[in-house]
Amino acid sequence: MSQYLFQQIINGLALGSLYALVAIGFSMIYGIVRLINFAHGDLVMIGAFSTLALVTAGVPWPLILVFVLAIGAIAGMTIETIVFRPIRGASQVTGFIATLAVSIAIQNSALMILSGQPRNFLFPAFMRQRVGFGGVNASLTDIAIIVLTLLLIGGLFLVVYRTRLGRAMRATAENLTAARLMGVAVNRTILAAFAIGSALAAVSGLFWGGKFGQIDPLLGFVPGLKAFVACVIGGVGSIGGAMLGGYILGLSEVLFVGLLPQEFSGYRDTFVFLLLIVILLIRPSGLFVRHTEERA
Amino acid sequence: MLEVRDLNVYRGATHVLKGVSFDVRQGQLAALIGANGAGKSTTLLTLSGLLRPRSGSATLRTDGAELDLTRLSSEKIVRAGLIHCPEGRQIFQSLSVAENLDMGAYTQRDRAEVCRTMEEVHTLFPILAERANVAAGSLSGGEQMMVAIGRALLAKPKMLLLDEPSLGLAPLVVETIFDVIQRLKSTGVTILLIEQNAAMALEIADAAHVMENGSIVLSGTGEELASNDRVRQSYLGVAA
Structure with a gap:
């Protein structure tokens, strides 16, 4: 394989990992409370700035990873408790507008506190190294992102498919009333979904900073939107679908820019949203969802 | 075991249960029969904490404890041993x-x-x-x-609420289900059964209550109701 193509694929997988981490949480939250959460991307920003603050404070990296997961979980649970839970019974449109409001509130608070000036993300110099295998090489950052993401997703699948909490989450997502009749404390289960989804989004903020080098208070908008597209590709509400959707989106975005002539590279996002429209036209329930049932 | 008193439940603006009162004794199999929309399912949903009444009470007595179901969360109600097997499975x-x-x-x-x-x-x-x-x-x-x-x-139900367990099933399966219900009763589980197949329900019920327009209009043993003219006409399809 040529170094160029290999580099593109690694790059696409790393970007896809970022999208997948955000998309999974987006999908979990939609799956359990039928809420299109446009504030979800802002957790990425919160994760990125928390990382920067922790680095500045001299916390070692492995601990930073743990702290960022925790900060994301706490932020997600806070938003769910004070904003989304009180409007639970309301219509889907009300919920959707509330998530926009939360997003704008988070972004503008961040602008006020942090200023709009982009900051350099402090990432250890050795992560910028390139590692080679058999004639091709890739950036250590990209490889770390891909490996850590796979570990996190593996852990998530263990929780969702092998634990009592995961079973309760899947049951609640499918039929909230029946889950209550089983004695599931659904508010706690929903809170857990927000915590897990938001933790993954926050950690993708850490990766985002590492990959792109600069962060600003509005950086969450794009990953939030792309996560939404990734979910539509994979089928909203499905965790595996969101993950695959994230990787497909990341890879195709990078390959679109990398394999087509230079003059097309400006149309990268156009391509992404064109992909969204095409998928909505041909497979509105997503590529990886076999059956769908709409819950009123 | 269960004591329902003057339950008034609204769904939206509709007054669905209008002062429902009845008792289910320990170990009894009680049937609730009535037309569609009479309020049977609403009664069960209120007992399991999914709907809240505007007024009235529903008291569950188990193991010497006395619980007001209208104030408990559905989770606590399940933990207390009142299990609801809902309509439509x-x-x-x-x-x-x-x-x-x-x-x-x-x-x-x-x-x-x-x-x-x-x-x-x-x-x-x-x-x-x-x-x-x-x-x-x-x-x-x-x-x-x-x-x-x-x-x-x-x-592990102490009391089981069954909502239309035979609905849409083949006769052979219905028999299996009814066998199981009777076996459960013999193990001491108290049962409150809603059934559109009133004849079958009255046959196995110790006590039965007829619901019309959100109120209990008639109560008695299964046998009494099965021989009641009004019940025979309205629910058992027997000509007067």
């Missing part, structure tokens, strides 16, 4: 049969006891053991009903 279609049964045991902490109950359920419905790893949504209607009842049994 409401099984978790995407979960496997085994996972559905495990969801029934969600509040049960004693794993050994859960395993024992699981074996009992598998003895009652051998098909559920065979299909343990199949997605529950792919089962037939009758098998799904068995999942729903099995799931309720794994919750």
Whole structure:
């Protein structure tokens, strides 16, 4: 394989990992409370700035990873408790507008506190190294992102498919009333979904900073939107679908820019949203969802 | 065991239950019969904490404890041993049969006891053991009903609310289900049964209540109601 193509694929997988981490949480939250959460991307920003603050404070990296997961979980649970839970019974449109409001509130608070000036993300110099295998090489950052993401997703699948909490989450997502009749404390289960989804989004903020080098208070908008597209590709509400959707989106975005002539590279996002429209036209329930049932 | 007094429940602006009162004694199999929309399901949903009454009370007495169901969360009601097997089965279609049964045991902490109950359920419905790893949504209607009842049994009910267990099922399956209901009663579980098949319900019920327009209009033993002219005309399809 040529170094160029290999580099593109690694790059696409790393970007896809970022999208997948955000998309999974987006999908979990939609799956359990039928809420299109446009504030979800802002957790990425919160994760990125928390990382920067922790680095500045001299916390070692492995601990930073743990702290960022925790900060994301706490932020997600806070938003769910004070904003989304009180409007639970309301219509889907009300919920959707509330998530926009939360997003704008988070972004503008961040602008006020942090200023709009982009900051350099402090990432250890050795992560910028390139590692080679058999004639091709890739950036250590990209490889770390891909490996850590796979570990996190593996852990998530263990929780969702092998634990009592995961079973309760899947049951609640499918039929909230029946889950209550089983004695599931659904508010706690929903809170857990927000915590897990938001933790993954926050950690993708850490990766985002590492990959792109600069962060600003509005950086969450794009990953939030792309996560939404990734979910539509994979089928909203499905965790595996969101993950695959994230990787497909990341890879195709990078390959679109990398394999087509230079003059097309400006149309990268156009391509992404064109992909969204095409998928909505041909497979509105997503590529990886076999059956769908709409819950009123 | 259960004492319902003057329950008034609204759904939206509609006054669905208008002062419903009845008792279910310990170990009894009580049937609630009535036309569609009379308020039977609403009664059960209120008892299991999914709907809140505007006024009235529903008291559950078990093991010397006295619980006001109208104030408890559905989670606490399940933990108290009042288990609701809802209308339309409401099984978790995407979960496997085994996972559905495990969801029934969600509040049960004693794993050994859960395993024992699981074996009992598998003895009652051998098909559920065979299909343990199949997605529950792919089962037939009758098998799904068995999942729903099995799931309720794994919750170790002291009192079981059954909403239309025979609806839409083949006669042979209905017989199996009714056999299981009677077997449950013989093990001491108190049962409140809603049934559109009034004849079958009255045959096995110790006590029955007829519901019309959100009120109980007639109560008696199963036999009494089965021989009551009004019941025979309206619910058993017998000409006067």
